[in-house]
Amino acid sequence: MxxxxxxxxxxxxxxxxxxxxxxxxxxxxxxxxxxxxxxxxxxxxxxxxxxxxxxxxxxxxxxxxxxxxxxxxxxxxxxxxxxxxxxxxxxxxxxxxxxxxxxxxxxxxxxxxDGSRVAALAHGEPDGHYELARVTARAQHDGNAWLLNGAKAVVQHGENATLFLVSARTNGDDDPEEGVTLFLVPRDAAGVNVRGYPKIDGGRAAEVTFVNVTLRDDALLGVAGAGFATLEYAIACGVLALCSEAVGAMDVAKDYTLEYLRTRKQFGVAIGSFQALQHRMADMLLEIEQARSAVINAAAALGAERNVRERAISAAKYSIGRVGALVAQECIQLHGGIGMTWELPLAHYAKRLVMIDHQFGDEDHHLERFAVLGRNRMS
Missing domain, CATH: 1.10.540.10 (Acyl-CoA dehydrogenase/oxidase, N-terminal domain)
Known part of the structure; x- marks a missing residue:
């Protein structure tokens, strides 16, 4: 290939x-x-x-x-x-x-x-624990309308979105893939409440609640009760995007650190000449390339059948979570105390790398998911 x-x-x-x-x-x-x-x-x-x-x-x-x-x-x-x-x-x-x-x-x-409409995914819930199929928000069908109730957490740019893609359960218990339904909900619909807040890594998110929100049948995206496959694919695209974003951030953090090692002097010489720091930097560069390879594999598998795609996506997310934390820690440590200051861009790259690990499942979640998908393929 x-x-x-x-x-x-x-x-x-x-x-x-x-x-x-x-x-x-x-x-x-x-x-x-x-x-x-x-x-x-x-x-x-x-x-x-x-x-x-x-x-x-x-x-x-x-x-x-x-x-x-x-x-x-x-x-x-x-x-x-x-x-x-x-x-x-x-x-x-x-x-x-x-x-x-x-x-x-x-x-x-x-x-x-064309940028004229801002849309936001309202899927994650306070007790979701990264499990994609865990949906406790409920939508009940009544005649030609749906009544939506539930709460969604960490909705990116929720205050400024004019349209929400909302997951809700229309039948069954809270955890099965069957019964998850997707709705397109206008921000100005009666019963939609948004509370925004700043994020630690920049930008804003919101907590969104839906209280007896009445939706017509044309708000339904796809087939009632069969929205999980669409949600899973769309979030796979999002996870690939996050992993790629992390690779870009790692490259910049690496470049900042290399430049610092070349210019910062101790005992009259650049600290980049110290063998111990060279070894740490070399190890970090190798890890970044491993993460990049995992992202390339995920990008190549996005159009593959479900099990292949999802295993590649989880492998990439696990790699990004592990390597991203390593890069954030090493770059800050190699900079010393200045690495923690707000004025230095590096600190913001480090925060972003750490927070990417927690979006749509951290490294532990995706390592377990990768193993489960592998067992399912063998059975």
Whole structure:
């Protein structure tokens, strides 16, 4: 299999890297990440104009490409700049709509791609423990309408979203894959309550509750009770994106650390000349390349059958969680006390790497999931 990027992908990466370098410097990013909105609407529209959002979707759905490697290229560049705009949830919600939406729902993809609509995934719950099928929010059918009740946690950019993709259980117990149903819920629907807060790694998220929210049948995405497969695939795209973002962030953290080792002096010589620090740096570089290989494998497997895809996704997420923590720790330690300061960009890359591990399942969760999927394949 040829893992070399196509000319189009190289051009996409060059364009995005140049834009982020020129327009999204650390001071700009820090100001945006700490703002009351949590992202910049102006820059979000400019990303859309550059075709960056469109690169996450295929031509049949109004985009330009949308394959696993296209997602990886975009998010690796976003990770290099610690970009906080709502790319991740736009990808996840858009992929779910593209996979299971009817004609009217698929028309919403145009608004996502041109940046005029912000959508957010409302799936995680306070007691979900990373288990994708654990859904306690409930939706009951009554005539030609659904009554939705439940609470969702850590909804990215929830305050600014105009549309939520909500998972709810329409039959059965709280844990089986069967019975999970997906709904597209407008932010301004009666009974939708949003409480926003800042995140430790920049940007904002929200707790969202649904209290007797009445939805028409046209809010249903796909078939009632059969939404898990769509949710799983959409989140697989999101996990690939997160892993790619982490690789980009690791590369920048590594570069900052190499530069520091070359310029910081003790006893009249650069500390990078000390053999012990060289060994630590070499070990870290090898680990980053291992993580990059796992992400490449996940990108290649995104279009494969379910078990192959999900094992590759979990393998990548496990690798990113383990290596991301290592890179964050080593880079800060090699910088010494200055590595912890707010003014140094490195500290923000370290925080982002740690938090990526906890999105959609940490390394322990995905290691166990990888093993379970392997046993299922053998049985």
């Amino acid at each position: 040829d893992f070399q990027h196509t000319e189009d992908r190289r051009m996409l990466a060059d364009t995005l890297n140049r834009f982020i370098s020129e327009q999204y410097g650390f001071e700009t990013r820090d100001r945006i990440a700490r703002s009351s909105q949590g992202f910049s609407s102006e820059l979000w529209n400019r990303f859309a104009e550059l075709g960056i959002i469109g690169a996450l979707f295929d031509e049949a759905n109004g985009g330009f490409s949308g394959g696993g490697f296209d997602i990886a290229v975009v998010f690796e560049s976003l990770g290099r700049g610690l970009v906080v705009e709502p790319f991740l949830d736009t990808l996840i919600v858009g992929q779910a709509i593209a996979r299971s939406g009817n004609e009217a729902q698929r028309a919403l993809l145009g608004d996502l791609i």
